Amino acid sequence: MINYAVILASGKGERFGSEVPKQFIKICGKTILEHSVEIFEQNNKIDKIIVVITPEYEQKAKDILSKYKKICKILCGGKTRKESSYIGINSIEEEEANVLIHDCARPFLTQNVLNNCIEELEHQKAVTVAVPTTDTIIEVKENYIKNIPSRSTLMNVQTPQCFRLSLIKKAHDLSKNENDFTDDCGLIIRYNLCKISIVKGNRENIKITFPDDIVFTKEILKKKDTAM
Ligand code: CTP
Numbered sequence: 001m002i003n004y005a006v007i008l009a010s011g012k013g014e015r016f017g018s019e020v021p022k023q024f025i026k027i028c029g030k031t032i033l034e035h036s037v038e039i040f041e042q043n044n045k046i047d048k049i050i051v052v053i054t055p056e057y058e059q060k061a062k063d064i065l066s067k068y069k070k071i072c073k074i075l076c077g078g079k080t081r082k083e084s085s086y087i088g089i090n091s092i093e094e095e096e097a098n099v100l101i102h103d104c105a106r107p108f109l110t111q112n113v114l115n116n117c118i119e120e121l122e123h124q125k126a127v128t129v130a131v132p133t134t135d136t137i138i139e140v141k142e143n144y145i146k147n148i149p150s151r152s153t154l155m156n157v158q159t160p161q162c163f164r165l166s167l168i169k170k171a172h173d174l175s176k177n178e179n180d181f182t183d184d185c186g187l188i189i190r191y192n193l194c195k196i197s198i199v200k201g202n203r204e205n206i207k208i209t210f211p212d213d214i215v216f217t218k219e220i221l222k223k224k225d226t227a228m
C-alpha cells in the first residue's frame with residue numbers, strides 16, 4: 001500500500017512568539033520545516049509527502065521546499081490542527097492508503113522510530129508514537145489536586161500518528177462539529193473506532209513549543225551530526 005506523510009505546518013507558533021511562525025526558524029542552517037520534511041524524504045518506504053502550511057506563508061514554503069522530490073502537494077491549513085489534518089488527508093486521491101501524520105514542530109524523529117511505525121502499520125490500522133512519562137501527572141480541579149493517576153499507565157504522546165486512510169477519514173467525518181481535540185488519535189478513541197497500537201518514540205522527538213526548546217535542539221542536532 002502507498003505510504004503518505006502529511007506534515008502539519010499550518011500553526012502560528014503563538015507560544016514561541018517569533019516574528020515568523022516557528023516552522024521557519026532555522027536550526028543549524030536549516031528551517032524546522034526542512035528538517036521535518038527531510039526525515040520523510042529520506043525514508044525509502046515513504047512514497048509521497050503532503051505539506052499543510054500557514055496560508056500567509058504558502059509561497060515561502062513553496063520556495064523553500066521545491067528541492068524535495070516526494071512532495072506532491074503544499075496546501076493551506078485551517079484554523080485548528082484538526083482542520084489542517086483534515087485538509088491534508090482529504091486531499092489524498094487513492095481509495096486506500098497508509099497515512100502518517102506528523103507535527104512539523106517535531107524535527108527530531110529518528111529513522112528508526114519512523115521505520116517501526118511503518119512496519120507496525122502493516123498489521124495495525126492505527127498507530128501512535130509515545131514515550132513513558134517521567135513526571136508524575138496530576139488531575140486538577142479548581143486549582144486543587146483531584147487525582148494522581150499511576151505513572152505506570154501514563155505516556156506522553158508524540159507524532160507521527162499513523163492510520164489507514166479510510167479509518168482516519170471516517171473519524172474526521174464523525175467529528176465534523178467537534179473541536180475539542182489536540183491530536184488525531186483522540187478522534188479514533190472518541191468514537192471507539194479501533195485499537196491504537198503504540199510504537200516507542202525517541203525522547204528527543206520533542207515538540208518545539210517555546211524558545212527555550214531551541215537550546216536543547218541544537219545539542220540534539222550536534223549529536224546527530226557527529227553520529228553520521
Ligand atoms: N498546526 C497546524 N494547523 C493549525 C495549528 C497547528 O498544522 N491550525 C500544526 C503546527 O504547525 C505544529 C503542530 O500542528 O507543527 C502542533 O501544533 P503546535 O505545536 O501547537 O504549533 P502552533 O499551533 O504553531 O503553536 P501555538 O499553539 O503556540 O500557536
Ligand code: MG
Pocket residue numbers: 011
Ligand atoms: Mg497550537
